[in-house]
Every structure is written in C-alpha cells, then in structure tokens.
Amino acid sequence: MADDKPPQPKLPNVEQILKDLQKQVGKKLVLGPNVLARIAAAHARPRTVNLDAHGQFVPTACCATTDVCILCDSGDYCSTCDAADWCVSSDTHIIGPT
Amino acid sequence: MQASEMPPLSGLSLQVTDACNLACSYCYFREKAPITISADTITKALNLLECESTAGRSWHINFFGGEPTLFPHLIESIAEQTQQRASRSGKATTFSMTTNGTRFDDDMLALAKAYKINTLLSLDGNKKAHDAFRVYHSGKGSFDDIIKNLARLKSADGFSVRMTISVRSVPYLAESISELVELGIDSIATSVVAEDTWTEADYERFGEEWLKVAALTLNYRLRGKRLRVKGLSTDYGIESQCKSHSEYGCGAATSFLFVDAKGDLYPCHRYPGYFNKSPRVRLGTVFTGIDREKRARYVAANKASAKRGCSSFIHPTVSSGPCNQCAIQAACGGACMAINENATGDPTRPPPVLGRIKQIMLAVQDQVDTYWQDVSLKGNPHGRRQAAPAEAS
Numbered sequence: 001m002a003d004d005k006p007p008q009p010k011l012p013n014v015e016q017i018l019k020d021l022q023k024q025v026g027k028k029l030v031l032g033p034n035v036l037a038r039i040a041a042a043h044a045r046p047r048t049v050n051l052d053a054h055g056q057f058v059p060t061a062c063c064a065t066t067d068v069c070i071l072c073d074s075g076d077y078c079s080t081c082d083a084a085d086w087c088v089s090s091d092t093h094i095i096g097p098t
Numbered sequence: 099m100q101a102s103e104m105p106p107l108s109g110l111s112l113q114v115t116d117a118c119n120l121a122c123s124y125c126y127f128r129e130k131a132p133i134t135i136s137a138d139t140i141t142k143a144l145n146l147l148e149c150e151s152t153a154g155r156s157w158h159i160n161f162f163g164g165e166p167t168l169f170p171h172l173i174e175s176i177a178e179q180t181q182q183r184a185s186r187s188g189k190a191t192t193f194s195m196t197t198n199g200t201r202f203d204d205d206m207l208a209l210a211k212a213y214k215i216n217t218l219l220s221l222d223g224n225k226k227a228h229d230a231f232r233v234y235h236s237g238k239g240s241f242d243d244i245i246k247n248l249a250r251l252k253s254a255d256g257f258s259v260r261m262t263i264s265v266r267s268v269p270y271l272a273e274s275i276s277e278l279v280e281l282g283i284d285s286i287a288t289s290v291v292a293e294d295t296w297t298e299a300d301y302e303r304f305g306e307e308w309l310k311v312a313a314l315t316l317n318y319r320l321r322g323k324r325l326r327v328k329g330l331s332t333d334y335g336i337e338s339q340c341k342s343h344s345e346y347g348c349g350a351a352t353s354f355l356f357v358d359a360k361g362d363l364y365p366c367h368r369y370p371g372y373f374n375k376s377p378r379v380r381l382g383t384v385f386t387g388i389d390r391e392k393r394a395r396y397v398a399a400n401k402a403s404a405k406r407g408c409s410s411f412i413h414p415t416v417s418s419g420p421c422n423q424c425a426i427q428a429a430c431g432g433a434c435m436a437i438n439e440n441a442t443g444d445p446t447r448p449p450p451v452l453g454r455i456k457q458i459m460l461a462v463q464d465q466v467d468t469y470w471q472d473v474s475l476k477g478n479p480h481g482r483r484q485a486a487p488a489e490a491s
Contacts, residue, residue, distance in 0.1 A: 011317075011320050013317065014310075014313050017313040017316050017317055018309065021312060021313055021316075021462075022309065024469070029457075029458045029461040029462060031412055031461050035336060035460075036412065039336065039337055039340045039414075039426070041337075042337040042340065
C-alpha cells in the first residue's frame with residue numbers, strides 16, 4: 001500500500017545542532033551592533049497595552065516570552081525572584097486572571 | 099514618591115514556617131528558627147491584603163518557607179481562608195508554592211490539586227549537581243528522595259523546576275538539563291547565584307553550556323516537542339524578549355510583600371534572609387500595619403528609571419546609563435533590589451553578574467533565532483515561528 005505521507009526531512013541530532021550553532025557564534029558570546037540596532041528598533045515601535053474594565057494592565061499583551069508563568073499562565077518568570085512569582089516582563093506585575 | 103501614589107498590593111508571599119528539613123549551602127536564610135505562622139498572623143495578613151488591594155484584581159498567595167510542606171495543614175488553612183475572603187469580595191485567587199520536593203506525598207498532592215497550587219520544585223540538575231548543594235542537615239543529598247516523589251510533583255498544577263546555577267554547577271549545566279528532560283521535566287526556570295564571584299572563565303564556560311542547552315531545546319522543537327527553558331525560546335525572538343521596558347524591576351514592595359512566620363513585613367522573601375531579619379529592611383508588621391514611608395522608598399527604588407545601571411550596561415550608542423536606558427532592561431529587570439542591596443549596599447545599584455549572564459543568554463537566543471530562520475526556510479513543519487503576543491493583538 002502506498003504511503004501518502006511526504007518524506008520526512010532527516011533531522012539533525014543535538015551534537016549536529018551544537019556544531020551548527022558553534023559555527024555561527026564562535027567562542028565569544030556578545031550582543032553585536034546589529035542585534036542592538038534591532039532591539040532599539042523594537043523599542044521604538046508603539047506598544048499595545050491591554051487594560052481591563054477597571055483600567056488595570058492585562059499582562060498577556062506585554063509578556064516577552066512564551067514561558068508559562070506558574071502563577072498567571074500568561075507571563076514569564078521574574079528573572080531573579082526565586083519564588084518565580086511576579087512577572088518581570090509586565091509593567092505592573094499583575095498576576096492571576098484579570 | 100508619596101505614600102498615596104503607591105501601587106496596590108495584589109498578593110502576599112507567606113512564610114508558612116521558618117524551618118526547613120534541608121540545609122542547602124547557598125541558602126540566604128542563614129539562621130532559621132523552628133517557628134510556624136500562627137492563626138492570628140494569617141488573619142492579620144489577609145486583613146492587610148484586603149485593605150491594600152483594589153477592586154477588580156485577583157489575589158495571589160505564594161507559600162514560602164523554610165519548607166512549606168512541613169506543615170500542610172497551615173497551607174490548607176491559608177488557602178481556604180483566602181478563597182473564602184476573596185469570594186466575598188468577588189475576586190479570583192491563585193496560589194503558588196516553592197518546595198524542595200522531599201515531602202511531596204499523596205496528601206500533599208491532593209492538597210495542591212484541591213487549591214490548584216502551582217508548584218515550583220527547587221532542583222539543581224542531576225544528582226551530581228543537586229547533591230553538591232541541596233543536602234539534609236546530616237549532609238546527605240536530597241536528589242534521590244525528590245526523584246521518588248517526582249511523578250506526584252509532575253502532576254501538580256503548573257509544575258515547573260527552578261534550577262539554581264552557581265559558579266560550581268556551571269560545568270554540569272547542560273548535562274543536568276539533559277538529564278532532567280530524560281526524567282520527563284519539560285519546564286525549567288533558571289536562577290543564577292549573583293552572590294558568587296564570576297570570573298571571565300566562568301562566564302565563558304556558562305556561554306558554552308548555555309549553547310548546549312540551546313541545541314537541546316532546538317532538537318526538541320525540530321521534533322515538534324516543547325522544552326521550556328527560561329531564557330531560551332524557539333517561538334519568540336530576541337527582539338520580542340527585549341521589546342518592552344518595564345516600569346518596575348520586579349513586584350517586590352510594589353505588588354506584593356513578604357510576610358514572615360512572625361508577621362513581619364519585608365519587600366520580598368530575600369530581604370529577611372540576606373539581612374538576617376534586620377529591622378532596617380522591615381516594612382512593619384501585619385499587626386501594626388505597613389510602614390508606608392519605608393515601603394515608598396522601596397517602591398521608588400524598584401522603578402527601572404531609578405536603577406543606576408551596572409558595568410554590563412549595553413546600548414547601541416552610549417556606553418553607560420541607568421537601567422531604563424539599557425537595551426536589555428526588559429529581559430534583565432535591573433537585577434532585584436535585594437540582590438542589589440546585598441551586593442552593593444544600594445537597592446538601586448545592581449552588581450554586574452546578572453546583566454552579564456543575561457547578555458550571554460540573549461546572544462545565544464540570537465543564534466537560536468538565526469538557526470530557526472534557516473530551519474523555517476528549509477521547510478521543517480515545526481519551524482514556523484509564532485507571532486509574539488503583542489504582535490498578534
């Protein structure tokens with residue numbers, strides 16, 4: 001019976017991915033001028049801020065990464081707080097459903 | 099800052115007990131007392147939260163220690179009272195707990211599930227890395243006992259692992275994360291010990307290890323699976339992570355306070371540890387109320403605009419400046435006030451370690467972005483990047 005699935009591309013293993021990354025980056029890990037320029041451009045773009053019915057900031061609009069906050073399921077971990085609680089990536093650190 | 103301009107509280111971090119069954123070498127709570135939070139302290143703490151929060155906001159309670167699971171009945175009592183009070187005020191509640199995982203039995207899991215307590219396990223990697231630091235008072239490592247409880251821990255709501263990275267554990271970082279993944283752990287938050295002395299060689303080694311972690315994360319994603327490692331994303335790129343400058347470095351003193359087992363108030367849980375419960379960093383008590391002048395000082399100090407920047411400051415055109423001008427402030431937060439005050443004596447003056455580590459992480463993220471772009475171009479079905487939340491709206 002014919003297999004209708006398209007052929008799967010051969011996926012690299014961890015070692016191969018690491019070699020590819022090392023080829024790109026070399027040994028020194030620094031933020032180069034091009035990256036900084038891109039970040040500056042991102043800063044310059046207007047932000048979308050969601051407010052709830054009480055005028056309070058809703059964090060989902062401003063959370064920077066996909067990490068699921070263990071508190072609000074929408075944010076990020078505070079990068080330094082070891083209760084991993086209030087979100088460093090949202091302006092007002094609102095937690096929980098709003 | 100005027101006391102009247104202070105942001106409302108939305109949560110408390112409650113120290114269920116000062117006691118802990120472990121004696122981790124890097125713990126910032128140096129002197130622990132075998133005391134637990136009293137019924138009166140719980141009531142007064144919730145009174146305070148009720149008074150200091152505003153309409154429409156949910157409440158969050160974080161159960162902290164010592165080790166909170168030493169006293170599950172206190173966790174239950176706090177959770178029950180919080181829910182009852184919140185429901186009378188029309189508010190939602192969320193709970194979280196930081197645990198060492200050694201006592202997470204069936205009853206504890208049932209309790210965590212009953213109140214949807216998001217559970218964060220402190221686990222510093224594989225046995226070698228973990229047992230070098232996280233030991234019982236006898237000196238015996240705690241890794242094996244945690245692994246016995248791992249299935250239960252993993253079934254708790256919002257289960258995640260918090261891995262502390264110290265200079266000594268850096269060489270094991272990638273193998274540690276790899277072994278945690280093999281144990282079925284797919285959500286890992288990392289936290290760097292800023293009190294360590296980091297040399298250039300340590301930073302370089304950290305970068306090498308973090309690149310290996312990136313390779314592991316990419317390998318997972320190429321196979322359509324998700325491995326969430328804090329600071330690495332195969333969904334959102336570096337610009338997204340650095341996009342929005344935050345108003346505050348974190349929630350300490352701004353949206354939450356730490357209540358210790360005696361009822362004393364601090365900006366966050368690190369303060370009583372670093373400063374040995376000194377009245378200098380105390381913000382009042384649940385019995386006498388918040389010292390508003392002192393809280394206002396910490397709220398002001400926690401503003402990103404107040405933070406003075408560190409020697410790792412980075413910007414396309416200027417070489418130094420305050421944190422709110424730094425290109426990576428949104429990802430770094432300007433360190434935490436407690437770390438700052440502990441390291442430099444000034445809550446607004448960060449030590450360079452966290453900013454430097456964050457820059458390395460972001461540099462690796464940039465490499466991940468480039469790699470992922472190539473993968474997408476080559477047509478891997480899992481290689482399509484999602485729009486960042488703000489971009490999607």
